[in-house]
Amino acid sequence: MLSLAIISWGAFAQNDYSSMNHSEKDQGKMDMKDNSSASASITVKHSKSASAVIDRYLKLKKALVEDNSQKAASESKNLFDAFAKFNLSAKSNSEQKELSEIIEDASEHAEHISENSGNLDHQREHFETLSNDIRDLIVIAGSDRTLYQMYCPMYNNGDGGMWLSSSIEVKNPFYGSKMMKCGSVQQEFTIK
Ligand SMILES: [Cu+2]
Numbered sequence: 001m002l003s004l005a006i007i008s009w010g011a012f013a014q015n016d017y018s019s020m021n022h023s024e025k026d027q028g029k030m031d032m033k034d035n036s037s038a039s040a041s042i043t044v045k046h047s048k049s050a051s052a053v054i055d056r057y058l059k060l061k062k063a064l065v066e067d068n069s070q071k072a073a074s075e076s077k078n079l080f081d082a083f084a085k086f087n088l089s090a091k092s093n094s095e096q097k098e099l100s101e102i103i104e105d106a107s108e109h110a111e112h113i114s115e116n117s118g119n120l121d122h123q124r125e126h127f128e129t130l131s132n133d134i135r136d137l138i139v140i141a142g143s144d145r146t147l148y149q150m151y152c153p154m155y156n157n158g159d160g161g162m163w164l165s166s167s168i169e170v171k172n173p174f175y176g177s178k179m180m181k182c183g184s185v186q187q188e189f190t191i192k
Contacts, residue, residue, distance in 0.1 A: 041188045047142030049090065052082040054143060057134050058166055060113070064120070064127055064173035065180070072127075073117035080110040095140055102140075106133035124174050128161040135164060138189060149187035154179070162186065 056079040063071035083103045088096045109130035113123045135149060148165045155161030155174045163173050170183045 040186070041190055042139070043190050043192045044138055045142035046144065046191045048144045049087060050138060050141045051144045053079065053086065053134070053137065054145065054147070056082045057130075057164065060110075060127070061163055061165070061173045064124060065171045065176055067120060067176035069120045069123060070117050072120070072123050073114045076110045076113035076123075080107055080114060083107045083110065091141070098140055099137065102133050102137050106130055106137070109133065120176075125156075127163070127173060128155065131161075131163045135162070138164075143189060143191060146191060147189040148185050149189065150183050151186040152183040154182055164189075 056075060060072055060075040060079055063069075063075050083106060086099070086103055088099055091099060109126040112126045113130070116122045116126075138147065145166055148168055149162055150165050150170060150172075151160060151162050152172055152174055153160045161174050165171070168185050170181050170185075172180055172182050175182060
């Protein structure tokens with residue numbers, strides 16, 4: 001599971017993340033390509049049910065922006081706990097099923113991030129897939145704030161990677177200080 005990504009900062013940062021073996025990743029990518037039009041807007045319902053998850057996800061993202069692997073590990077432990085406390089009881093049966101699947105997958109990624117302090121590359125691989133889960137979760141469960149889906153076309157050997165932000169300002173969690181401004185707003189999640 002510990003993949004050592006060799007990063008070279010050549011013409012187009014050739015990152016080898018090919019050793020990552022997570023099928024969910026490709027699934028997330030497919031979704032991405034369907035709505036690749038620049039800066040679309042999606043309305044989600046206003047809900048506080050995901051507040052703790054969103055808070056902690058954003059703190060994890062900040063730690064990765066800061067290249068702080070140790071902090072990313074502790075924040076993802078907090079996120080893991082927020083998933084465990086997520087209250088599904090107020091949701092419909094079909095939503096409960098979908099949400100519990102998302103949460104199960106996302107919890108695994110949070111766990112990997114928390115267990116890989118000192119390995120930012122590996123934490124970032126899991127963060128990319130985790131971000132897709134958080135987006136899917138918000139689409140179903142709603143959000144208590146406007147969020148932006150940001151996209152970095154260079155990540156993962158040019159496959160690209162997305163993350164969520166509460167601000168339109170680009171602070172890249174995949175590259176941190178190496179390429180802080182790489183990325184753009186892909187989608188806005190507004191609250192109804
Ligand atoms: Cu892992």
